[in-house]
Amino acid sequence: QVQLQESGPGLVQPSQTLSLTCTFSGDSITSGGYYWGWIRQPPGKGLEWIGYIYQSGYTEYNPSLKSRVTISIDTSKNQFSVELYSVTAADTAVYYCARAPTIFGVSTWGQGTLVTVSS
Amino acid sequence: DIQMTQSPSTLSASVGDRVTITCRASQSISTSLAWYQQKPGRAPKLLIDRASALGRGVPSRFSGSGSGTEFTLTISSLQPDDFATYYCQQYNRLWAFGQGTKVDIQ
Numbered sequence: 001q002v003q004l005q006e007s008g009p010g011l012v013q014p015s016q017t018l019s020l021t022c023t024f025s026g027d028s029i030t031s032g033g034y035y036w037g038w039i040r041q042p043p044g045k046g047l048e049w050i051g052y053i054y055q056s057g058y059t060e061y062n063p064s065l066k067s068r069v070t071i072s073i074d075t076s077k078n079q080f081s082v083e084l085y086s087v088t089a090a091d092t093a094v095y096y097c098a099r100a101p102t103i104f105g106v107s108t109w110g111q112g113t114l115v116t117v118s119s
Numbered sequence: 120d121i122q123m124t125q126s127p128s129t130l131s132a133s134v135g136d137r138v139t140i141t142c143r144a145s146q147s148i149s150t151s152l153a154w155y156q157q158k159p160g161r162a163p164k165l166l167i168d169r170a171s172a173l174g175r176g177v178p179s180r181f182s183g184s185g186s187g188t189e190f191t192l193t194i195s196s197l198q199p200d201d202f203a204t205y206y207c208q209q210y211n212r213l214w215a216f217g218q219g220t221k222v223d224i225q
Contacts, residue, residue, distance in 0.1 A: 037214065047155075047163065047206055049214040060213055063120055096162055104169065105153025105208060109162035 002026035004110035018084040022097030040093040125217035131225040142207035151211035
């Protein structure tokens with residue numbers, strides 16, 4: 001059974017960088033045909049797509065976040081990561097990592113991790 | 120950017136009711152649309168993919184239809200386990216989610 005698990009700090013200072021890693025288990029991240037994505041959800045609000053990466057390293061980002069985000073992949077560790085720069089309180093959210101076949105919806109989700117931006 | 124608009128934002132219904140949620144895309148997305156169910160404190164769960172394909176293990180009371188810019192999610196007979204928030208998502212060009220529809224008890 002494939003699984004995704006987010007890890008990283010639960011508290012980040014304003015103006016600093018939020019960094020999270022997602023570990024994939026149950027198969028190889030290079031098995032092909034999938035986007036590896038990040039989605040967030042502020043408390044009490046809806047889902048917001050952050051971006052995704054393909055195993056080749058090809059990335060796409062939400063235009064509203066593109067100037068502040070980088071997604072990378074480490075195939076040797078079966079992991080992918082997100083960095084969000086210059087965070088503010090508005091970036092406080094549950095962050096989910098996700099896997100989706102390139103022509104389908106998201107079929108595999110991590111459990112989510114709450115990141116709070118506060119001093 | 121493709122914008123997704125769901126209606127209504129909140130829906131009050133009773134067990135046994137037929138429920139319909141609408142999702143509109145700002146431009147044509149063919150059938151590149153998924154529906155998700157989310158319960159408090161949980162990750163979303165895929166219900167419907169490619170606009171009308173039932174997800175694995177999803178009860179047959181859920182159905183999806185539409186193409187182009189207008190889509191619907193229908194629950195034929197609402198069950199106690201169905202009170203949740205529902206989201207649509209397009210993946211035709213990048214990804215984008217609707218704002219969600221909360222289905223609560225009337």
